[in-house]
Amino acid sequence: MGRPSRFDTDALVETAITVAARGGPAAVTMVAVARAAGAPSGSLYHRFPGRPALLAAVRLEALADFQEGLRAVLAVADPLAAATGAARHVVAWSRTRPDRARVLLYSPVDFEVERWPVAERERMERGNARSGAALVGIAEALRAPEEAAGPALERTRMAVVDLPLALVRRHLSGGGEIPAEAEDAAADAAYRLLAPRP
Amino acid sequence: MGRPSRFDTDALVETAITVAARGGPAAVTMVAVARAAGAPSGSLYHRFPGRPALLAAVRLEALADFQEGLRAVLAVADPLAAATGAARHVVAWSRTRPDRARVLLYSPVDFEVERWPVAERERMERGNARSGAALVGIAEALRAPEEAAGPALERTRMAVVDLPLALVRRHLSGGGEIPAEAEDAAADAAYRLLAPRP
DNA sequence: TGGTTTTTAGAGACACCCCTCTAATAATGG
DNA sequence: CCATTATTAGAGGGGTGTCTCTAAAAACCA
Numbered sequence: 001m002g003r004p005s006r007f008d009t010d011a012l013v014e015t016a017i018t019v020a021a022r023g024g025p026a027a028v029t030m031v032a033v034a035r036a037a038g039a040p041s042g043s044l045y046h047r048f049p050g051r052p053a054l055l056a057a058v059r060l061e062a063l064a065d066f067q068e069g070l071r072a073v074l075a076v077a078d079p080l081a082a083a084t085g086a087a088r089h090v091v092a093w094s095r096t097r098p099d100r101a102r103v104l105l106y107s108p109v110d111f112e113v114e115r116w117p118v119a120e121r122e123r124m125e126r127g128n129a130r131s132g133a134a135l136v137g138i139a140e141a142l143r144a145p146e147e148a149a150g151p152a153l154e155r156t157r158m159a160v161v162d163l164p165l166a167l168v169r170r171h172l173s174g175g176g177e178i179p180a181e182a183e184d185a186a187a188d189a190a191y192r193l194l195a196p197r198p
Numbered sequence: 199m200g201r202p203s204r205f206d207t208d209a210l211v212e213t214a215i216t217v218a219a220r221g222g223p224a225a226v227t228m229v230a231v232a233r234a235a236g237a238p239s240g241s242l243y244h245r246f247p248g249r250p251a252l253l254a255a256v257r258l259e260a261l262a263d264f265q266e267g268l269r270a271v272l273a274v275a276d277p278l279a280a281a282t283g284a285a286r287h288v289v290a291w292s293r294t295r296p297d298r299a300r301v302l303l304y305s306p307v308d309f310e311v312e313r314w315p316v317a318e319r320e321r322m323e324r325g326n327a328r329s330g331a332a333l334v335g336i337a338e339a340l341r342a343p344e345e346a347a348g349p350a351l352e353r354t355r356m357a358v359v360d361l362p363l364a365l366v367r368r369h370l371s372g373g374g375e376i377p378a379e380a381e382d383a384a385a386d387a388a389y390r391l392l393a394p395r396p
Numbered sequence: 397t398g399g400t401t402t403t404t405a406g407a408g409a410c411a412c413c414c415c416t417c418t419a420a421t422a423a424t425g426g
Numbered sequence: 427c428c429a430t431t432a433t434t435a436g437a438g439g440g441g442t443g444t445c446t447c448t449a450a451a452a453a454c455c456a
Contacts, residue, residue, distance in 0.1 A: 002402030003452040024308055026224035031443060040405050045445070107303075107371035110222055154383060158361070162368060166360035173305035185352060192390050201422045201433045229413060238435050243415070 007039045009047050009057075016058045021099035025110045028055055052112060056120035059111045062103040063124065067131045069093055074134040074160075079141035080194060083160050086138075087190035088183050090164035095178040105169050135160065142194055159193040205237045207245050207255075214256045219297035223308045226253055250310060254318035257309045260301040261322065265329045267291055272332040272358075277339035278392060281358050284336075285388035286381050288362035293376040303367050333358065340392055357391040 015037045020028045030051055034041045048054040073089045076082040094101035113121060139156035143149065164186040171178045213235040218226045228249055232239040246252045271287045274280040292299035311319060337354035341347065362384040369376045 002400075002454070003404075004454095005403060007404090024224075026222075029443060030445080041443095041445085042405060042447095043403075046403065051444070105305075107367075109371060109373075151379070151383070155387075157368075158365065158383070158387060162364035163356070163361050166364040167356065169305075170355075170360060173307060175307075181349075185349070185356070189353075189356065189391055193387055201424090201431075203433060205434090227413060228415080239413095239415085240417095240436065241434060244433065249414070 007037055007043050012037055012039070012044065012047065013057045013061050016054060017061065017099050017103060020058050020106075021102035025055060025058075025106055025112070028058060030054065049117070052115040053117055053120065055111050056113075056116040056124075058103060059108075059113075060120060060123060060127075062100040063127055065097065065100055066093060066104060067127050071131055071134050074131075074138060079138050080191070082138055083142065083156060083194050084187045084190045086160045087164045088187040090161065091168060091178065091183045091186045094165075094168040094172065095180070095183070098172060098177065101168055102172055105165070105173065144196065155193060159190040163189055163193070205235060205241050210235055210237070210242065210245065211255050211259050214252055215259065215297050215301060218256050218304075219300035223253060223256075223304055223310070226256060228252065247315070250313040251315055251318065253309050254311075254314040254322075256301060257306075257311075258318060258321060258325075260298040261325055263295065263298055264291060264302060265325050269329055269332050272329075272336060277336050278389070280336055281340065281354060281392050282385045282388045284358045285362045286385040288359065289366060289376065289381045289384045292363075292366040292370065293378070293381070296370055296375065299366055300370055303363070303371065342394065353391060357388040361387055361391070 012033065016028055016033045019033055019036050023032075028051070030041055030044050030048075033054065034044045037044075044054070048057065069089055070086060070093075073086045074082050076085055108124075113124070116124075135157060136153060138160070139153040140149070142156060143152035167182050167186055168178060171182065210231065214226055214231045217231055217234050226249075228239050228242050228246075231252065232242045235242075242252070246255065267287055268284060268291075271284045272280050274283055306322075311322070314322075333355060334351060336358070337351040338347070340354060341350035365380055365384055366376060369380065
């Protein structure tokens with residue numbers, strides 16, 4: 001099998017994630033990650049064809065981890081419970097995995113998606129499509145009889161993803177931590193946004 | 199008065215804003231902005247002592263423009279109307295000034311606030327304090343009798359600032375535009391979040 | 397043991413950026 | 427018209443980053 005590796009891919013991605021969490025995607029350079037991992041740059045290039053691939057690995061790791069849990073929560077039968085649970089999950093996940101959450105607070109553009117290798121870009125689109133489909137299901141179940149599909153989806157996405165992430169953003173950007181109460185706040189807000197009008 | 203200037207400070211800040219909107223704070227380098235403005239880098243250094251000062255100018259211009267309008271809307275007498283109006287304003291402002299909005303979607307850390315000249319940092323803190331005070335007033339007026347001050351402020355800030363900005367973020371990050379309906383969505387969501395429970 | 401394979405190790409070419417510094421330029425005031 | 431002054435113009439040093447390429451190291455396998 002040849003010489004055993006001193007730095008395995010997962011560990012390198014992990015340090016790249018902490019670098020990204022601390023300094024944003026711009027700080028994720030090949031040299032910076034190599035230095036942080038105590039590896040020579042050659043070892044990095046041995047695993048990632050270039051910086052775009054490294055950025056993709058960082059983003060995809062965070063995204064997959066996030067979406068996996070989200071989809072599990074969204075699978076609950078009662079749509080309102082699924083939605084409030086998902087809102088709570090977004091905050092809870094971010095609280096326990098702040099570095100990965102910080103990665104997700106940046107936009108795809110910041111991670112230079114347009115330069116990613118095609119395989120990685122497709123992997124991201126597949127993940128987004130799967131989660132998007134789960135969300136559409138919930139939105140449809142919650143939709144008021146007279147409401148159009150578009151606005152209903154908008155409202156659901158806002159309650160389940162955007163609003164919790166906004167909460168997370170305010171706490172994390174600035175170096176702080178997320179308080180436990182934020183989970184309740186997210187769930188409560190989602191309920192208010194999605195419960196049928198009185 | 200000496201030789202008249204070919205590039206005035208405001209115009210340079212303006213091009214810096216479009217550079218920042220397109221490529222994020224990382225793209226705002228002295229050379230990049232100089233190139234975009236068609237000016238030699240020396241002209242830039244003549245007006246800004248260095249990159250941190252340029253980043254500060256970009257951020258402060260966007261922030262001042264945003265907060266000015268926000269405070270005006272928050273000054274409305276009825277607190278619930280002020281809050282929903284403010285939420286609407288955040289989206290409306292972002293819709294008409296997408297480049298400035300894009301600048302505000304990044305965190306202070308991304309703009310390297312810690313390296314700014316002190317004067318600029320203080321100017322930012324003063325602006326934040328003023329807007330924060332206006333928000334505290336609204337939050338206090340909206341607070342339910344049995345609610346504590348902290349959570350009430352959290353809820354108000356979320357409805358008035360975070361959630362509208364989250365909406366804006368989804369549309370702007372990715373290069374798109376903000377649809378006009380988003381203003382209604384923001385105002386509606388703010389109402390649902392802040393109106394007294396049935 | 398000796399060949400094969402995988403990986404580390406790091407030097408080096410090239411590009412870009414920050415910033416300094418010196419000249420040249422073009423207006424104004426006496 | 428000349429001195430003054432604000433500004434443009436851009437060359438160049440020093441630093442850092444990307445990526446390539448060669449050599450050595452360290453395991454496995456026959």
